[in-house]
């Protein structure tokens with residue numbers, strides 16, 4: 001049997017349309033500001049897509065494009081200004097930043113109430129404590145895809161491959177908060193294949209094309225592929241060897257068209273949440 005394909009593009013489109021309806025009924029326009037430093041081409045695509053999606057949903061959206069040689073102090077000054085700008089509800093600094101800028105210093109400078117990426121330690125801490133806060137967008141998208149697939153994490157054995165602070169760790173925490181039994185695997189995991197084979201829910205967030213092989217997937221498992229890698233032929237591929245995985249998995253997200261579009265839908269949802277929370281005082 002072939003796996004059911006979990007269509008993130010369609011789910012994201014539905015959520016963005018629902019969001020636009022909610023925004024149209026508001027007395028104000030939520031404001032998003034995305035800051036891009038340098039010329040990373042992939043970041044350019046993502047930032048343009050965020051801006052377009054935000055405008056389509058009825059937000060006011062601004063992109064600040066700063067040159068590659070922007071200093072850390074200059075970027076911190078921009079963040080500080082946006083923190084104090086009442087028209088801005090959400091601030092996002094596109095990653096990766098040029099190597100001479102300390103990412104942590106910049107993320108820590110964003111007002112947690114405007115941190116629509118959910119990367120600030122206050123929001124990451126809230127997530128760890130299972131308290132309200134802004135949740136990182138890609139991890140939030142992973143949970144929504146599971147919900148859409150009708151897959152409950154409660155009591156399930158979940159394996160997350162990858163321990164980055166922007167995806168792996170928060171996904172593990174969200175799954176734990178949803179009562180899954182979670183293993184976080186990583187580059188030092190002794191027998192990665194064996195860990196993956198135990199998973200009823202397998203989330204791949206490594207950033208290496210096709211590292212998760214088909215025979216690492218338990219029969220009927222739900223596979224969420226967060227990886228977005230460019231193959232030698234220029235095409236986008238995930239961390240999961242997709243064709244190999246199809247006969248094993250019960251459900252699987254494609255790349256492209258799976259988790260990626262959910263990241264942007266969740267960014268808009270976080271921005272609306274931040275806007276409403278700020279106005280509620």
Ligand SMILES: Nc1nc2c(c(=O)[nH]1)N[C@@H](CN(C=O)c1ccc(C(=O)N[C@@H](CCC(=O)O)C(=O)O)cc1)CN2
Nearest residue numbers: 046092093094095096117137256257258260261263264
């Ligand atoms: N500040 C942040 N920086 C980065 C984040 C983030 O969440 N916050 N995540 C990634 C990049 N990213 C958003 O910024 C992102 C990546 C991919 C997609 C997406 O929709 N991908 C499509 C394919 C798009 C293409 O053709 O290239 C898909 O998977 O279908 C959206 C957002 C790193 N930086």
